Amino acid sequence: MAVVFRTSGESEMVDVGNGTEVVEPLMVRACPPSFAADRTAVDWFAGEPIRAGDSVSTAIAHFSPKSLPEETWSRIGPLARSWAEAAAPTTAYTASGLMTVLAHLAVWVESIGQPLTAEVVLHPDTVDRFAKEACAHLAPSTQNNYRSQLRGVGAVVLGPEVYPPAPLQLPKADPAAPYSPAEVAGFRSWARGLPTERYRDNATVILAFALGAGLSSQEINRLVGTDVTANDDGVTVHVIGERARDVPVLVAYEDEVANLARRAGKGPIFLPERTSIDRKQVPNFLARCPKGPMGRPSVDRLRNTWIVGHLSVGTHLSALAGAAGVQPDQIVRYHRFATAPASEVIRRQLRGT
Numbered sequence: 467m468a469v470v471f472r473t474s475g476e477s478e479m480v481d482v483g484n485g486t487e488v489v490e491p492l493m494v495r496a497c498p499p500s501f502a503a504d505r506t507a508v509d510w511f512a513g514e515p516i517r518a519g520d521s522v523s524t525a526i527a528h529f530s531p532k533s534l535p536e537e538t539w540s541r542i543g544p545l546a547r548s549w550a551e552a553a554a555p556t557t558a559y560t561a562s563g564l565m566t567v568l569a570h571l572a573v574w575v576e577s578i579g580q581p582l583t584a585e586v587v588l589h590p591d592t593v594d595r596f597a598k599e600a601c602a603h604l605a606p607s608t609q610n611n612y613r614s615q616l617r618g619v620g621a622v623v624l625g626p627e628v629y630p631p632a633p634l635q636l637p638k639a640d641p642a643a644p645y646s647p648a649e650v651a652g653f654r655s656w657a658r659g660l661p662t663e664r665y666r667d668n669a670t671v672i673l674a675f676a677l678g679a680g681l682s683s684q685e686i687n688r689l690v691g692t693d694v695t696a697n698d699d700g701v702t703v704h705v706i707g708e709r710a711r712d713v714p715v716l717v718a719y720e721d722e723v724a725n726l727a728r729r730a731g732k733g734p735i736f737l738p739e740r741t742s743i744d745r746k747q748v749p750n751f752l753a754r755c756p757k758g759p760m761g762r763p764s765v766d767r768l769r770n771t772w773i774v775g776h777l778s779v780g781t782h783l784s785a786l787a788g789a790a791g792v793q794p795d796q797i798v799r800y801h802r803f804a805t806a807p808a809s810e811v812i813r814r815q816l817r818g819t
Contacts, residue, residue, distance in 0.1 A: 525558035526550045529565040534573070542572040545582060553619040567612050568619065574600045578732065581741065588620035589628060589743045591688045594706045628745070641799050642764065644771035649760060650677065653768075656758035665755055671726055671736045672748060676768035678719025679703045680790055683748035683765045689735040694727030696720070709791030716772070770800060777804035780815075 526547050530539055546568040555561040574596055575587045586592060597613040604612075621629035645653070657669035675681045675689065685705050693704045701715040701724050715723045726735055734740060737747060744750070752762050769790075776786045777800060787794040806812070 522555055522558055522561045523551070525561040526565060529562055529569075531566070531569055534569070538573065539569075541582065542569060542576070545584070545587070546572055549584065549588065549619050549623055552622050554622075564615060564619070567615055570600070571596050571616060584623050585628075586743060588616065588623050590617060590620060591707070591743055593617055593620060594710075595688070595690075598706050598710070641770055641803075642767045644774040644800075644803055645763075645767055650771065652758065652760050653763045656760070656763075659758070660755060668736055668751055669755060670722070672752070672765060673763065673768065674719050674722045674726060675703065675735075676763075676765050677772055678715045678723055679713040680769050680772035681705065681713070682769060684745060685709075686736050686765070687743075687745065687747050689727075689730075690733060691727040691730030691735055692732055693735075694723060696724045705791065711788060711791050713789045716775075770803070773797065773800050774803045777801060778807075780807070 529547070530543065534542075546565055549568055550561060550564050553564060555564050571593070572582060572587055575592060576582055580586050580592070593613055593616045596616070597609045601609045601612060617629070653673060657666060657673055660666045660669055672686060675686050681689075681703065685707060688706055689703070693706070695702050695704070699714075700717065701720040703713045703715060703723070705711050705713060730738055737751065740747070748765060752765075755762055773786065773790060776789075777797070783794050783797055787797045790797065807815070
């Protein structure tokens with residue numbers, strides 16, 4: 467992502483109000499690979515952009531990052547141009563900024579071995595991971611700015627099937643009941659007894675991350691091995707997406723989660739052989755799994771089991787809400803499923819002893 471500075475020394479991001487950020491205060495800095503300046507579409511003089519042409523299409527057609535090899539740009543350029551044109555930026559200046567971000571995204575996607583298709587490059591999961599990993603050194607406001615721009619392009623190019631509109635807010639239904647310890651044990655046995663290694667491995671992933679860290683179907687689907695870290699403080703899952711957060715894994719699932727992540731490496735933990743991204747991959751997989759004595763597990767109920775388990779042992783409401791990626795008032799809805807501590811424990815708690 468290119469960032470242009472007009473004077474030497476320290477600098478600060480400035481939002482110019484049109485979805486593009488420049489940096490004031492003459493040197494060029496960029497996150498690798500550098501797209502510091504457009505070869506032809508934009509130049510800089512006395513702090514003002516000089517446009518190569520006065521049309522958006524000209525700016526898009528002429529854009530070529532000067533520090534990117536021509537061989538690379540010949541593969542990426544036509545794709546970035548078509549996506550930028552679809553997004554219909556309103557000025558040549560914003561078109562050039564959008565091309566910069568799209569070029570960086572496409573190069574990063576290619577660098578991690580993913581296909582250069584709109585369905586992969588502009589998918590919201592890819593965009594979120596790009597903002598988190600490729601732009602980690604940038605200010606959070608800049609990461610969010612790039613993420614917003616790219617999601618806007620993705621919504622236009624891929625449509626509502628991939629970028630559904632925000633749902634109408636309706637009263638929330640009562641949460642589904644958690645599973646009992648016997649049911650959890652039954653599903654663990656079910657996963658081990660599935661007929662193929664592929665079924666067994668991926669069912670284990672779902673159970674481990676939903677029961678051990680309270681992840682949703684979408685969050686499990688997004689996971690790659692490097693999203694999990696292990697140290698002396700335990701195992702942590704770094705969740706990306708709308709509810710980005712860090713979740714400590716329950717100790718009973720730490721070894722399993724760490725081993726699953728280690729095996730995946732930089733690739734997906736769930737369905738590692740896949741070549742496309744589909745928001746329904748987890749539920750579709752479960753629907754194809756052979757049923758066990760208790761049927762197939764529900765990821766929502768597995769996640770609820772994790773939430774209620776924490777409530778039952780007294781995990782602080784605010785801490786649990788943060789780990790679950792929701793507001794505290796949503797956690798309260800699960801309280802009726804929680805197990806109250808023994809009377810002597812309640813007394814000690816109320817006495818502060």
